[in-house]
Amino acid sequence: xxxxxxxxxxxxxxxxxxxxxxxxxxxxxxxxxxxxxxxxxxxxxxxxxxxxxxxxxxxxxxxxxxxxxxxxxxxxxxxxxxxxxxxxxxxxxxxxxxxxxxxxxxxxxxxxxxxxxxxxxxxxxxxxxxxxxxxxxxxxxxxxxxxxxxxxxxxxxxxxxxxxxxxxxxxxxxxxxxxxxxxxxxxxxxxxxxxxxxxxxxxxxxxxxxxxxxxxxxxxxxxxxxxxxxxxxxxxxxxxxxxxxxxxxxxxxxxxxxxxxxxxxxxxxxxxxxxxxxxxxxxxxxxxxxxxxxxxxxxxxxxxxxxxxxxxxxxxxxxxxxxxxxxxxxxxxxxxxxxxxxxxxxxxxxxxxxxxxxxxxxxxxxxxxxxxxxxxxxxx
Numbered sequence: 001x002x003x004x005x006x007x008x009x010x011x012x013x014x015x016x017x018x019x020x021x022x023x024x025x026x027x028x029x030x031x032x033x034x035x036x037x038x039x040x041x042x043x044x045x046x047x048x049x050x051x052x053x054x055x056x057x058x059x060x061x062x063x064x065x066x067x068x069x070x071x072x073x074x075x076x077x078x079x080x081x082x083x084x085x086x087x088x089x090x091x092x093x094x095x096x097x098x099x100x101x102x103x104x105x106x107x108x109x110x111x112x113x114x115x116x117x118x119x120x121x122x123x124x125x126x127x128x129x130x131x132x133x134x135x136x137x138x139x140x141x142x143x144x145x146x147x148x149x150x151x152x153x154x155x156x157x158x159x160x161x162x163x164x165x166x167x168x169x170x171x172x173x174x175x176x177x178x179x180x181x182x183x184x185x186x187x188x189x190x191x192x193x194x195x196x197x198x199x200x201x202x203x204x205x206x207x208x209x210x211x212x213x214x215x216x217x218x219x220x221x222x223x224x225x226x227x228x229x230x231x232x233x234x235x236x237x238x239x240x241x242x243x244x245x246x247x248x249x250x251x252x253x254x255x256x257x258x259x260x261x262x263x264x265x266x267x268x269x270x271x272x273x274x275x276x277x278x279x280x281x282x283x284x285x286x287x288x289x290x291x292x293x294x295x296x297x298x299x300x301x302x303x304x305x306x307x308x309x310x311x312x313x314x315x316x317x318x319x320x321x322x323x324x325x326x327x328x329x330x331x332x333x334x335x336x337x338x339x340x341x342x343x344x345x346x347x348x349x350x351x352x353x354x355x356x357x358x359x360x361x362x363x364x365x366x367x368x369x370x371x372x373x374x375x376x377x378x379x380x
Contacts, residue, residue: 020254021251068213075212151180157291
């Protein structure tokens with residue numbers, strides 16, 4: 001059955017690219033061997049893992065042996081933060097993060113605080129940006145790491161990762177970055193940005209759900225400064241044990257290969273859509289865009305239309321997929337923690353919609369959304 005939904009929720013998840021599906025199916029149906037087995041089918045699967053690792057590394061401008069596969073960004077974030085903090089070789093107990101981070105970071109930090117770590121949350125400005133001078137002054141003698149995301153999942157605000165990387169490198173501390181909304185959409189060289197650990201998911205970049213990865217700077221693994229979360233058969237150099245999910249790994253590798261080839265084309269196309277819909281939205285009385293005055297990614301708009309009941313609007317227009325918050329917390333009937341941290345009042349936060357586009361989005365999709373919004377405002 002053909003999907004008739006107008007999909008504008010790409011920050012929540014993306015459709016899997018048909019070329020990725022083809023790659024995944026090959027390793028489900030034909031080359032189904034265990035990548036740790038020595039026979040020919042096992043060797044083909046191991047080759048697929050190695051090829052995918054190379055594709056991920058190329059996208060991030062690093063070496064293959066810095067890449068490890070996980071089930072997604074949430075696992076990667078847990079691995080990064082707990083793996084560094086709980087390692088006996090790391091004695092520092094102070095962690096710096098930010099109020100607008102994803103729940104995967106906030107909840108992991110909450111756990112670490114419960115076992116004795118000091119967690120410092122940086123505030124953000126009204127536009128969602130952080131004060132780099134405040135970041136510098138927050139670093140102490142016992143600071144272990146800074147954990148700040150690359151692109152905010154709700155507003156699209158981009159943090160200056162190169163500047164953050166320089167600050168952390170000069171201070172001799174780790175920089176952990178949630179790259180989930182940036183990988184595959186924006187070019188990055190993790191070494192140039194001086195990121196020590198970068199976490200990401202496949203399903204935000206046209207790969208399947210349930211697969212993701214983590215870049216770990218070789219100096220961390222070489223000096224044995226990170227603990228595995230999962231112990232077992234020694235896969236991934238003993239850092240992420242368990243049987244390789246070869247089909248999904250192959251799919252992630254293919255998605256990274258496609259992203260590298262198409263990233264500039266996608267950005268140019270989607271940015272035109274962003275400009276179009278923002279112009280249309282701002283014609284609605286009282287509407288404003290969160291984070292508009294600071295660098296944002298080209299596919300995301302978080303708009304406040306004061307008085308708009310977003311829950312009722314989404315319920316009445318369930319053939320249009322938009323969001324009134326992060327997909328990971330959308331079941332919670334409460335204002336977005338990201339918008340509240342930006343000093344947006346609770347009423348405006350609850351009157352805000354996130355529109356996130358992808359390479360399959362069209363101008364007609366956006367025109368339909370605008371028309372539905374105008375109709376809903378008229379009858380409200």
